[in-house]
Amino acid sequence: MAASETSSETTLRHAFGNVLSFFILLLIGVLAFSIRLFSVIKYESVIHEFDPYFNYRVTQFLTKNGIYDFWNWFDDRTWYPLGRVIGGTVYPGLTLTAGTIWWILNSLNIPLSVETVCVFTAPVFSALASWATYLLTKEVKGAGAGLTAAVLLAMVPSYISRSVAGSYDNEAVAIFALIFTFYLYIKTLNTGSLFYATLNAIAYFYMVCSWGGYTFIINLIPMHVLLCIVTGRYSSRLYIAYAPLVVLGTLLASLVPVVGFNAVMTSEHFASFLVFIIIHVVALVYYIKGVLSPRMFKVAVTLVLSVGLVVCFAAIAVLVALVASSPTKGWSGRSLSLLDPTYASKYIPIIASVSEHQPPTWPSYFMDINVLAFLVPAGIIACFSPLSDASSFVILYIVTSVYFSGVMVRLMLVLAPAACILSGIALSEAFEVFTRSIKFQLPGASINSQVSAGDNISDSTMAHNDMAKTDKSEDTLKERPSRKNRRKEKEPVEQPSIRSRIEKRLLVLPLEASILAILLLVFLGAFYVVHCVWAAAEAYSAPSIVLTSQSHDGLHVFDDFREAYAWLSHNTEVDDKVASWWDYGYQTTAMANRTVIVDNNTWNNTHIATVGTAMSSPEKAAWEIFNSLDVKYVLVVFGGLVGYPSDDINKFLWMVRIGGGVFPHIKEPDYLRDGQYRIDSEATPTMLNCLMYKLSYYRFVDTDGKAFDRVRRTEIGKKYFKLTHFEEVFTTHHWMVRIYKLKPQKNRIRGKIKKSKSKSSSTSTKRSGARKKNPWH
């Protein structure tokens, strides 16, 4: 970062720049934290959505019972009658982090509740993530780009959507871990220091603890290493950056129970081992090349190549055989659907059914990364000139993540940091060129005065980058051979920088056009800020457990979910089992503390299919299924009265599909009229008689006399019917949650009927609609 001024002046400028960067970073942290507080301000300090409730419950358990009990926790409140081993099936990073924060705060006598800590974990970590982005981008393109990227990341909507206060989910800490791991990798690559390599492995370990997305790291880094080798950029720094990561990282990763031997057994990790072999072969070749004379080397190459190739092919053959022996070729369904985007929709309805696994359309990009989408191509080009190890990594990162985000909308989250980094690079470079053009052409500015005060940070980076530009052919600047050599190199490097200064004066654009361009860029940035604040405030802050709607007569609050869960926890036995579609499993266990059949951890497809089958069967069959699972209560979510679109009727086709996947007597065409899903008078009889329809629309006609469904915008098909095997026990204020109780078993009545037939016939005439189905007739 040295410019060619006298040493005292440069140190002063440096110090000033560093202090300024520090304060800017502090402000960025504050920004990142505070932009995520809209949810607390607009609603309340509450855990959001579905998965966070599970994490919250686990954290509560951890803080109450300690880490060992948490590790060995077998949860019998879920997946009844199977239960779930929580300690071995959960990524513990988030819960351990929040638990540790809570523990530290409490030992400092700051009595925060576990819930408060959980709510604010995500905003705190997004501040950390933006600082990590600064470090990463600084390694790639200097401090100016780093600060720009950090401020972009602090408010990128895609990341906000997963890290608003209350969104207590794995991604909140995982994105920080992801960026920080990448930073340490680049840092090791630039310095060749084993210290950073070790830190890198530890950061990777934290990432493995936090999120299943760690497979992205363990595939991206080998890809980059391979790319470097193929393009002839192998160096000892590359070796130091990669080999310890694979060895230490894999060892550490297998310590996490949920990963365990997967770290060496599944195909997601094979790329890293393959590249591990390759880098050793290449390292050997380079070593031999250094030791032998060129002629001897040629002989050795032919020898080694022939032997090495045989060994390589043998190893690859073994790997391929291993992989091919498993039916899914060793890949998990989610990874397969990334490689072959049409895979999930064909074979795994349970993955395809989740809305965040859908492929995004172009407005999603505009919504989630906004104007960054325009800037990224410029960033890509900036990274290509000059192409260094670090910048090639960033390019690889953006290319892979943008492809993955195109397949699954949820992976937009992985794209967001890459987009911020590249946009930061592009923006800072554009500002640099334009401000330079203005600075040196302002009337009155003496061209020769180099030490003009003002833009201090960008000035130093400017010199830095320009040098790289002028010495493009050499390309040596960013690839510091090693730490020790770097200091020696400083002297000769400083001399061309004078030359570059003189040359740079020519590299300017017209003054007025530059001013216009800067204005437009500032407008673009302002638009980004407006959009991000709007997205944070309006689009992504709703906790989805409390809903609000703005209408002409003021604000309506729908707190039906908590009403229903509270009812369950106050009015049912502790050991009662509640059946619902899996979406509401985590919430039921966390808020109502009742045992559920299935929950959002969709590990057992058959069990989910059983519930799906019950929901799509007629009443009696459903009753039998539920009764066999000891279910006492059935909970359905119904939005027809208030117009809440993500209710069970809208999810129903997925229940049919998932149920039909395991129990073939459930056929999707039976529920569709001419391929259309409808619940009005045109609906199929199977649809009108299935449990989900009945539980959702039972007594619905009493509300307005017409039974008009506001979500489907139609009158329902069958309005008057009675329930034979279920009874309604609770319906919330806005009818959004309806709870039914299974009627007690009736098999003992059979004897009674034989004795007094007249009596039973009078009761059965009451149930006129269900007469045929009565089992004892």
Place this chain on the structure above:
Amino acid sequence: MTQVPTLSRLFIFITLICAATLSGLAKSDSDRVSELLALRSRSQSGVIHLDDRSVSHFLTSAKTPRPYWIVIFFDAAQLHDKQELHLKDLREEFAVVASSFLTNNQDPSSSSHAKLFFCDIEFKESQNSFSQFGVNALPHIRLIGPHQSIKESDQMDQGDFSRLAESMAEFIESRSTVVVGPIHRPPILSKKQLTFVIIALLIWMPFIGKKIISGKTLVHDPKIWLTGAVFVYFFSVSGAMHNIIRKMPMFLADRNDPNKLIFFYQGSGMQLGAEGFAIGFLYTIVGLLLAFVTRVLVMVRNRNVQRAFMIFALFVSFWAVREVVYLDNWKTGYGVHAFWPSSWH
């Protein structure tokens, strides 16, 4: 009932012809099945080509609990060039179902063996049958059960062949007792092509290996990588993956005015092909122009060229951003607005 005499007359006529041509072959069910089997083994994909005569032979004249199900694909060669009907594609898919059924049920002991036959009829050859079935619009696929007469038979709906072979098989399985089984699609490359590719690859390998070692390949040229990276970016942000997975068309025809085409679909859950590429282009062009201005244009010595080009680039970028913002608001219906201090109002 005027139909009865015509039908019976037809019946007599056909029996006469059959008697003449097939030299008194007994019309028992098992013979029909073996005939069908023979016809099927002669056809390439397992789809039997029917005409008016054979329709009556196997369907109308056969007594009603026929021992087989028949699926008929109604084809018309003159309509093959009409793209929107997808007749050719559907015919191919139909053949895929047929051959999959064949391979899945080769075993004579399986319950579905020789129970289901896939047939097709061409319009020009067999106009009679088309009118018999009452088919006046294509594409049209019909499943005729053992007990059903021609008029009663089930027609496959638009929804049933929307997902191609898989949904056709589902339809058949849902309406009949026959099990089609998993669909086997022919591999994209035939065996010969595959061996050719492998041989070509093997020959090519040493050359490419030599080049890699000497460091003079395309992979060493950053320009290739640059183009590739920008292209992948363009491809992804245009939502092309969405179009591939959902099989979206490039544009739709306007329902109200058939001459007009719809390029932009309103509603954020869906997009059309052309729409995606247009926006992807707008997303990409701004960044490329910015990079061009900051990297290439600064090298230009002529001030006026610089000025003119910058104005042009700024104008295009401004237009592109404005267009995307406008289209996004139109498509999603979101009203992005700023938050000002309440005292400013």
